[in-house]
Amino acid sequence: MDSESAKIRRVAQVVAGQATSDGAGVNLMRMFPSMELDMLDPFLMLDNFSSNDPDDYLAGFPPHPHRGFETVTYLLHGNMRHKDSAGHEGVIRSGGVQWMTAGSGIEHSEMPEQEDGWMSGFQLWVNLPASQKMIPPRYQEFEPEEIPVEELADGTVIRVIAGTTLGGTPGAVTQINAQPIYFDVTLPAGTRFQQPITPGHNAFLFLIEGGISVAEVPVTRGTLAILGEGDSLQAVAGDEGARFLLIAGKPLNEPVARSGPFVMNSEEELRQAYADYRAGKFGHVAG
Numbered sequence: 355m356d357s358e359s360a361k362i363r364r365v366a367q368v369v370a371g372q373a374t375s376d377g378a379g380v381n382l383m384r385m386f387p388s389m390e391l392d393m394l395d396p397f398l399m400l401d402n403f404s405s406n407d408p409d410d411y412l413a414g415f416p417p418h419p420h421r422g423f424e425t426v427t428y429l430l431h432g433n434m435r436h437k438d439s440a441g442h443e444g445v446i447r448s449g450g451v452q453w454m455t456a457g458s459g460i461e462h463s464e465m466p467e468q469e470d471g472w473m474s475g476f477q478l479w480v481n482l483p484a485s486q487k488m489i490p491p492r493y494q495e496f497e498p499e500e501i502p503v504e505e506l507a508d509g510t511v512i513r514v515i516a517g518t519t520l521g522g523t524p525g526a527v528t529q530i531n532a533q534p535i536y537f538d539v540t541l542p543a544g545t546r547f548q549q550p551i552t553p554g555h556n557a558f559l560f561l562i563e564g565g566i567s568v569a570e571v572p573v574t575r576g577t578l579a580i581l582g583e584g585d586s587l588q589a590v591a592g593d594e595g596a597r598f599l600l601i602a603g604k605p606l607n608e609p610v611a612r613s614g615p616f617v618m619n620s621e622e623e624l625r626q627a628y629a630d631y632r633a634g635k636f637g638h639v640a641g
Contacts, residue, residue, distance in 0.1 A: 363551060364569040367391070368527070368577055377415035377464075381405065385560070385578045394479040394556045394580065396532045396607035398423060398617060402560070402576075404430075404474035408570030410472040415464035417639040420456035421627045422487040422617040424480040426536070427452045427464065428515065430562070431472035438462035439637030440491060449498030451515050453484070453527045456487040458635040459627070476560075476599065480532050483606050484619050496526045509542035519600070520549050532603035541566070541591035546641035547575055548588045549600060557581040557602035573598075 371385040377448075380402040391400065405411055411432075427434065428451045433466055436444045436452065439461040445516050446452050454462070466473060478486055496515075500603045504523040516525040517535030533552070541564075559579045561569065566573050573579045581587065587600065597601040609619045616627040630636065 361553075361584040362569050362588050363557065363581040365379075365573065365579045366572070366582035367580040369580065370577055377418075378413035378414055380415065382408040383576070391578075391580070392557060393481075394612065395420065395607065395610075396603050397479070397512055397558075397601070398479035398481050398612065399476045399491055400479075400578070402474075403476075406470075406472045410469050411466055412469070413574055415463060416465070417461050417463045418615055419459060419631045419636050420454075420615050421459040421462045421630075421636075422456065422623075423482050424456075424479040424530070426480060427475065428478075428536075428538075429473075429475035432471065432475065433467035434464050434475075435467040435601060436462060436464045438491075438640045439588070439639055446496065447498055448461075449501065450468075451496050451501065451526070453494040453516075453530070455486075455489070455492045457482070457486065457509045459489045460491040461636045461639050463630075463639050468612070469641075478536075478601065479617070480530070480534070480603065481608075481610065481617060482608055483531055484608055486531060487618060487623075490530060496528045501526050508545050510547060511540040513538040515516045525558070532606075535600060535602040537600045539587075539596075539600060541589075542543060543593050543595045543597045545591045545595070546590045547587070547591070548583075550585060551581070551587055551602050552604070553583070555583045555602045557587070557600070557605050559587070559589070560599040560601075562597040562599065564594040564596035565594040566590065566598060567592070 371383045382401045385400040435444045501513045514525040515536035516527040518524045518527045
């Protein structure tokens, strides 16, 4: 793509997020949905949790159901044990990721596998198209060392969860309808970062540490920068360097009906999801 035809994405909106509590009492920052941003198709929710106070996270997320979308858990620090009604169980460690496609329905729990220390990370909800909402549940789960890492000569480090970098490194997670990009990018001070993003795909950047500017617009730590239309991102790290998530995906452009743990296309389908769960059709997490 030549420079004349390239269109750089600019910051269209900045979202501060809202402090809230979820699960059995986990304190976190909900970036969306909120009064500022309901969703960014196909992305339904983004939570950021970060605390070294056990009271903020020990209650965890006891058994609860999901249907019709995907949950993505990415841990920066800590250990989280998960179990589900299909007999799947394991521990997500610092730097690990679990991309769970709930599909037709599953009950699962996510509980801290620690009593103190830092627990931080993200949970992203990704919608499924109507044609996939009732597929069997499935997982893509990767240990920290299984996630591809691209290291550039300028000191840039990209942990590639999904999508493919400008340098050609493919992510660990594949075969997702949203054709997502999910990168954890670390930049030394003053370093420039570039990444193609498919035109028409929605994209955002969350600054974890340091400072960064996108098309010369500064982004504040802990905020979400929604990117406008275009085909590439250009960002420059500030004097402290920067660490950020870059996430993008293909919008579904379908009706969204959501209530609690279910995301469908109509109110009738939501009612059916609740009825199926009450009837025990999702199964239950063992012990």
